[in-house]
Amino acid sequence: MQTLNLVDNQAFQFNAFKVYDSPDHEKSNRKLALMEQLQTSLELDRLLNIFAMEAAKYVDFSGLYFKKGDISASIRGSRQGKNERLFELKLNQKFVGILTYAINSPISLTNYKILNELHQYLIHPLNNALQYQQALQLAMQDGLTSLNNRRCFDEQLKRAMHNANRQSSKVGLIVCDLDKFKLINDSYGHNIGDEVLIQFSQALKESVRDSDSLFRFGGDEFSIIVENATFESLIVIEQRIYSAMTRDALLSKYQVSCSLGHTFMNRMDTQTSFFKRADKSLYQRKIFKDRKLSLV
Template sequence: MQTLNVVESANVEFNAFKLFDIRDHEDNYRKLALTEQLQTSLELKTLLNIFAMEASKFVNFSGLYFKQESMSAAARGSKPGKSERSFELKINNEYIGTLTYALNAPISLTNRRILQELHQLLIHPINNAIKYQNAIKLAMQDGLTGLGNRRYFDEQLHRAMHHANRQRTKVGLMVCDLNKFKQINDTFGHDIGDEILVNFAKALTHSVRDSDSSFRFGGDEFAIIVEDASEQSLIIIEERIKSALSNNSLLAKYQVACALGYTFMSRDDDASSFFKRADNLLYRHKIISNKKLSLI
């Protein structure tokens, strides 16, 4: 017969059952589940929505916001709280952005530590999303002027036309190019030509509303999409562009002028017919302008 000796000791700290602590298991499972969910998107807002669901278990907040130099986003339904608490997100001491909670109640020290652990799970997906969005932006941007390129114009024109049809609003399209730009380029060189294009792009940007979009197709060809447009709004933009040209010292020095053609979308337009009509009007205005110059 074997004897089992039981030794009681209140001073022994080791407990084999702690290796399988249910709370630790649940915590690790939760973190793993969050990590997997955060790998499903490269959209900042979607990442914040996913993260907010987990963070809300530890913090009472009404809004979650991410901001950095080039972009920002907010979780769905975010609104101001009683106070705010911000956390800087860094990878290898390199600043990625700031995560801000709109708080309804203070964060306890324990929950603050948990949040900081959760932030470590969020930081790499956010960094990947930023890099992805920057890459998309570069692919849609004219390298010289920073305006949208032709590819981005095509995408935004389809979107604006769809929005106008759905909301029963008007969308205007303005196309323009610089008069005698080739002559200026050939006479003074490509460096001056590039400076003129950059300054003209700035003039366009300063002449439109925040809701409007400016594009460069290449060469000296530009376009503006004007949403929720009216005849008066297009006239105002045209006047602002002319004023901006005369007030820009470089453009005034080389006597840079532009021809404009603009029109509104009709209900039976597609993107091609809409653009072609605006382009034809530009061509007519250039002919009229050249005839006037030849009579001077």
């Protein structure tokens, strides 16, 4: 059973001096300590864990979750409870996110009021953490296509290679670029060139699994990290890319084609050697394609 409650701090009048003036000094000191601890991190999981230690004094819950859009966080060891209690958090009428308690027993009216008061201490740190996360996402994102950028690629490739070594799994890397993209820009202008890049990135999105990661390095250079990969999975992705391009009206109109190269990580690879081998595969395919065209 889920119950949604609205928490808006617009009418919340916090005064730090009132904390010290409160007759219940122990309670006041705990609230002040909570405020101070919540200012020490911009990590959502960390904030929830700090908050949960205080909330647990008033609520019997086995899990605490926060979600806004595709951003989510939870406390350590969260698990399902008998019921769920949802709180919609707002800051000056602006939606901050949904805080969900997996509760094991009903919340008393007294503790419910205390919980709502505690939420007021959480809203600002949560909002700051969200803005920080969104800024990080923008720093890792290509402005034109909304794909991940080269900086993000370097970090995710390092993580994927580490996981593959630890789990004895395979990670594949596909690199691709558009054939004669400069000619498209020169012939039709950069506005059309940008549209081609956007539509090509859409074709890539349609061709990969949710677990695969897409990147644009800049210009017409793209890459795909495929975790838990097989030779067949890489071939399927490549075939899907070619198929998606033929279905796209704009790419077909300007006769856009692409070249793809792929490889698998081996245990001796560094990030540089892994990428260079994939890039070499792309280069070899482009040469082969050009030779075929010259013979036609």
